[in-house]
Amino acid sequence: MNAIGVAAMAENYQKFNPMAYLQNNYAPPRANFTSEEFAVPWKLRRLADAFATGKITGHTLIDIGTGPTIYQLLSACDYFEEIIATDFLEVNRNFIHNWVHNEDKDGFDWSPYIQHVCKIEGKGEMWKEKEKKLKKKLKRILPIDIHQPDPLGSLLSQPADALISTFCLEAASPDRPSYDKAFQNVTRLLKPGGHFLMIGALEESFYLAGEVKLTVVPLSEADIKESFAKNGYHIHDFHSYSMPPTLKIGVDDVQGIFFIHAQKSA
Ligand SMILES: C[S@@+](CC[C@H](N)C(=O)[O-])C[C@H]1O[C@@H](n2cnc3c(N)ncnc32)[C@H](O)[C@@H]1O
Ligand SMILES: O=S(=O)(c1ccc2c(c1)CN[C@@H](CF)C2)N1CCSCC1
Numbered sequence: 001m002n003a004i005g006v007a008a009m010a011e012n013y014q015k016f017n018p019m020a021y022l023q024n025n026y027a028p029p030r031a032n033f034t035s036e037e038f039a040v041p042w043k044l045r046r047l048a049d050a051f052a053t054g055k056i057t058g059h060t061l062i063d064i065g066t067g068p069t070i071y072q073l074l075s076a077c078d079y080f081e082e083i084i085a086t087d088f089l090e091v092n093r094n095f096i097h098n099w100v101h102n103e104d105k106d107g108f109d110w111s112p113y114i115q116h117v118c119k120i121e122g123k124g125e126m127w128k129e130k131e132k133k134l135k136k137k138l139k140r141i142l143p144i145d146i147h148q149p150d151p152l153g154s155l156l157s158q159p160a161d162a163l164i165s166t167f168c169l170e171a172a173s174p175d176r177p178s179y180d181k182a183f184q185n186v187t188r189l190l191k192p193g194g195h196f197l198m199i200g201a202l203e204e205s206f207y208l209a210g211e212v213k214l215t216v217v218p219l220s221e222a223d224i225k226e227s228f229a230k231n232g233y234h235i236h237d238f239h240s241y242s243m244p245p246t247l248k249i250g251v252d253d254v255q256g257i258f259f260i261h262a263q264k265s266a
Contacts, residue, residue: 001147001177001178001181002174002175002178006147006173006174006178009172009174009215010088012214012215013088013172013214014089015209015210015212016092016209016210016212016214017210017211017212018091018092018095019068019108020208020209020210021067021068021209021210022068022069022108024208024209024251024252026040026069026071030247030249033112033116037244039247039257041120042241042257043071043199043259044071044075044117044120045120046199046259047074047075047197047259048075048120050075050197050237050259050261051075051078052075055195056079056195056197056261057079057161058079058160058161058162058194059080060080060081060082060083060161061073061076061082061083061160061161062156062160062162062163062164063085063086063164063165064086064144064146064168064169065087065144065166065169065171065172066086066087066092066096067087067092067166067167067168068096069166070099070113070138071110072199073085075121076164077130078133080137080161081137082137083138083139084139084142084160085140086141086143086144086151086152087143087144088144088145088146088172093142093143095107095108097141100138101135111131114130114131117130118130142155142156143155146168146169146172146173146186147172147173147178147181147182147185148185149185150185151189152189158191159189159191160189160190160194161191161194162190162194163186163190163194163195163197164198165186165197165198167199167200169182169198169200170200170201170204170217170218170219171204171207175217176217176219176223178217179227180227183227187231187232187264190264191264192264192265192266193265193266194263194264195236195262195263196228196233196261196262196264197259197261198224198258198260199257199258199259199260200219200224200257200258201216201219201254202219202224202240202255203218203219203220203253203254203255204216204219204254205253206253207254208250208251208252221258224258224260225238225260231264232265233263233264234262234263234265235261235262236261236263237260237261238258238260238261239258239259240256240257240258241257241258241259242255242256243255243256243257
């Protein structure tokens with residue numbers, strides 16, 4: 001692991017502004033729900049379809065690098081008893097805590113996301129019911145460092161039944177070797193035979209989150225598939241999405257995004 005590079009990233013992340021990050025990536029105009037030609041509906045569809053197979057279920061799901069977002073957990077909450085959110089930054093853990101406990105009316109309005117997921121899941125679920133269900137299942141919000149051999153330390157008593165992670169590993173690693181090591185570290189959090197859903201950036205080198213510019217490890221589709229394969233995963237499904245020019249507004253240089261559903265060898 002590149003200890004100096006990891007330390008530099010950690011220092012840079014101290015300037016991460018959750019609300020600026022949400023404004024850049026999850027608020028209109030970038031967050032356009034009118035067509036699955038847009039990134040957000042595309043992501044929500046991938047997750048809804050993966051969980052609708054019924055293959056990804058169990059007691060505990062861990063979200064690696066939750067950040068200040070909850071969209072990635074909306075379809076999962078029907079399939080797990082306990083969802084554990086994790087993040088490196090206390091400011092992000094507090095953001096999630098405040099959403100769960102309704103403690104901050106100035107937080108972010110996730111209702112368009114919850115309404116969209118209820119619509120595409122087609123179960124006739126009212127969005128307030130899904131919101132209530134997710135808040136009830138989000139039982140722990142833990143500190144994590146993917147660069148530690150045991151990213152959650154003593155806070156996790158046994159490996160999880162499933163992992164999910166969105167835009168974390170590539171945005172938290174200074175280089176490819178550190179990314180690969182972090183991948184190995186998070187894999188230890190998953191039980192043999194457990195499922196891993198990941199959404200991430202393709203060929204991105206930076207993103208903005210308020211006053212800070214964060215570096216990202218540029219990864220190709222082949223890099224992603226190689227990481228999963230060499231860590232003993234079977235890839236069930238892989239999709240990629242090319243970022244249209246209209247969604248490139250300078251807050252990052254992401255060229256596309258990927259979705260992968262993989263299963264850790266038993
Ligand atoms: C680009 S954000 C992704 C947030 C969210 N998952 C999403 O889908 O938008 C990257 C996240 O990785 C977290 N992070 C940074 N360094 C980390 C580390 N060493 N271990 C775990 N998470 C880290 C940041 O705090 C941030 O929340
Ligand atoms: O869902 S996205 O694909 C998305 C969402 C989040 C992020 C990125 C992309 C790329 N930079 C990441 C930094 F790590 C964060 N999206 C980008 C287009 S507009 C709506 C948001």
